[in-house]
């Protein structure tokens with residue numbers, strides 16, 4: 001593709017030159033050549049972009065780090081081609097993600113008295129997840145955790161019921177709405193220009209006594225997906241609840257579905273509340289020919305949680 005672009009540029013230059021110095025035949029020949037190159041390039045692009053999901057494969061590969069970097073990182077973490085996918089132990093998670101064995105919660109007090117409002121979906125999710133997996137999940141990823149409402153009410157207790165772990169991926173920088181909207185400024189509270197939202201999350205986990213189950217991974221969702229691809233950890237359940245922007249959710253679906261073990265569950269929030277989420281989930285399900293299940297909240301008829309079970313091939 002790059003070569004073709006370069007060739008096209010060259011042809012265009014030639015056209016310009018011919019227009020200045022060549023006769024009519026030379027100009028015609030250069031025009032024909034440029035048109036032929038453009039047509040070929042368009043055809044090649046069409047081959048690789050027949051569906052949005054094929055384009056995602058092209059633009060967002062799971063292993064994006066340069067080969068050289070991946071090799072040395074895997075060597076230092078003792079991950080070889082032969083390393084089988086496995087559930088991380090607590091020690092392994094602490095050693096790899098925090099470069100040691102100390103819990104990130106050491107020295108943190110709770111915020112008793114600032115109890116989080118209970119998240120809406122709980123029991124319905126517990127039942128469906130346990131039925132689908134045949135057991136409670138051993139390793140859960142929540143993408144987008146905010147103050148920890150969902151992980152404290154649902155994902156943490158769900159993982160803990162099987163002595164499992166839950167990793168929460170978030171930048172704790174908020175989305176556009178949170179960064180600019182007046183309603184979020186109390187939670188975001190900037191210190192030296194940086195949001196302190198993450199500390200609310202950490203304290204909520206301490207307050208709920210979930211420090212041995214729930215851990216933070218403070219980075220953008222895309223980077224976290226690539227990090228998890230390097231680590232080869234087995235993931236039973238992924239809950240996507242981050243930016244909800246059109247296209248952004250599709251990229252996350254694409255990246256995180258690949259990380260999920262066969263038979264695992266990909267689910268997310270805001271089916272009803274965010275048309276952009278609905279759009280991307282439907283598009284993704286069509287590309288992969290998978291079924292979308294919708295769950296009602298415990299209270300009332302609002303359907304906000306969607307679920308895709310990854311087929312066991």
Ligand SMILES: C[S@@+](CC[C@H](N)C(=O)[O-])C[C@H]1O[C@@H](n2cnc3c(N)ncnc32)[C@H](O)[C@@H]1O
Nearest residue numbers: 144145146149150170171174220221241242243
């Ligand atoms: C709707 S809130 C999550 C709510 C949470 N699941 C709950 O149940 O309380 C969205 C969160 O996604 C995070 N976020 C948005 N875009 C992100 C991205 N690209 N990568 C990582 N986190 C992101 C924001 O910082 C915010 O905390």
